Amino acid sequence: MELFTELADISLHQNIAIALGTFDGIHAGHQQIIGQAVQLARQSSGTSVVFTFRNHPLSIIDPERCPPFIMAEEEKVEVIAGMGVDILMSIPFDVKFLQLMPDEFIQLLIHYFRPAHVVVGPNYTFGYQGKGNPEILRKAGASYHFDVQVPEAVLVDDSLVSSTLIRQLIASGDVQQAAKLLGRPFVMAGIVMSGDQRGRQLGYPTANIPVPPGMVIPADGVYAVQVMTGNTWFNGLANVGVNPTFNGQSRRIEVFILNFNDDLYNKKVRVSFLARLRGEVKFAGAEALKEQIARDITEAQVFF
Numbered sequence: 001m002e003l004f005t006e007l008a009d010i011s012l013h014q015n016i017a018i019a020l021g022t023f024d025g026i027h028a029g030h031q032q033i034i035g036q037a038v039q040l041a042r043q044s045s046g047t048s049v050v051f052t053f054r055n056h057p058l059s060i061i062d063p064e065r066c067p068p069f070i071m072a073e074e075e076k077v078e079v080i081a082g083m084g085v086d087i088l089m090s091i092p093f094d095v096k097f098l099q100l101m102p103d104e105f106i107q108l109l110i111h112y113f114r115p116a117h118v119v120v121g122p123n124y125t126f127g128y129q130g131k132g133n134p135e136i137l138r139k140a141g142a143s144y145h146f147d148v149q150v151p152e153a154v155l156v157d158d159s160l161v162s163s164t165l166i167r168q169l170i171a172s173g174d175v176q177q178a179a180k181l182l183g184r185p186f187v188m189a190g191i192v193m194s195g196d197q198r199g200r201q202l203g204y205p206t207a208n209i210p211v212p213p214g215m216v217i218p219a220d221g222v223y224a225v226q227v228m229t230g231n232t233w234f235n236g237l238a239n240v241g242v243n244p245t246f247n248g249q250s251r252r253i254e255v256f257i258l259n260f261n262d263d264l265y266n267k268k269v270r271v272s273f274l275a276r277l278r279g280e281v282k283f284a285g286a287e288a289l290k291e292q293i294a295r296d297i298t299e300a301q302v303f304f
């Protein structure tokens, strides 16, 4: 997959099928839209393109209402590449975009991409104040010779799959349901930093990753997780919270990896959240916490 981080003219590619959207999380609905663009391009020996923004448009339009991200940019690029997309154009949404009228946005699409197919979700909006919609795109397509496909919204367990619902599920700790809507578990990645060096004394060393700013964070508590270091996935348990047993103040994300004993400081780890086991508790002391962690490990086994 070719990645562009600023607008580039690729209009000379043949039979471009382009998926448009913010695509935070690349959930089951987004997968259908992007998958359709990939399929349309393959059918015509053409080029599949995903055109998206690195920052949420609301971060410019109305920062107060800007939601936290479900997925970091690096993860997003990897997942989109894994779907067989030929070109990803992931560019900053800036004031210039904010001011584009719907027909100006369409002109931009034609100038840079000259698409044969455009695929968008049913609630896709574009242009100044989100005044553009799939119907307006369709009308433009009739004049400029591209067809517009709008796959139906995806339902999981009778709920409409949306980035908003997924953010709520993660923030409330229901990472299991979030994974169903995402089509894969929710992932957080980070570089391991040092903590209070207490974990090793408890018999449960925990690799700590910084709380990433602007990202959705699972509710405080203990989770069954999988942890990737190097190219290998390990089973483990994560604790999200402030370590009340030791009167901690700052929120941290820490993982104890099962059957593992290696130095992870300054290394990148990815934590994939499978299920929430319990909330974070203030124990009377280290012994009570250790006994509970032993029970957590037993309980987590059903999710591995």
Ligand SMILES: Cc1cc2nc3c(=O)[nH]c(=O)nc-3n(C[C@H](O)[C@H](O)[C@H](O)COP(=O)(O)O)c2cc1C
Binding pocket: 195, 196, 197, 198, 199, 200, 202, 204, 205, 206, 207, 208, 222, 237, 238, 239, 242, 243, 244, 245, 246, 254, 255, 256, 279, 280, 281, 282, 283, 289, 293, 296
């Ligand atoms: C599976 C697991 C469950 C945990 N549950 C709690 C908890 O309920 N309450 C709490 O105060 N700390 C909990 N912790 C966090 C420990 O307090 C923390 O790992 C320990 O203080 C080590 O911190 P350090 O990495 O800074 O050395 C848990 C840790 C793990 C691995």
Ligand SMILES: Nc1ncnc2c1ncn2[C@@H]1O[C@H](COP(=O)(O)OP(=O)(O)O)[C@@H](O)[C@H]1O
Binding pocket: 192, 193, 194, 195, 196, 197, 198, 199, 200, 201, 204, 205, 206, 207, 208, 255, 256, 257, 258, 259, 260, 261, 262, 263, 264, 265
């Ligand atoms: N099974 C394991 N799970 C997590 N970290 C481990 C494990 N084995 C060794 N480590 C190492 O130990 C460190 C955590 O030990 P800990 O005493 O909790 O220190 P800190 O407070 O600095 O996190 C990790 O950052 C990692 O480098």
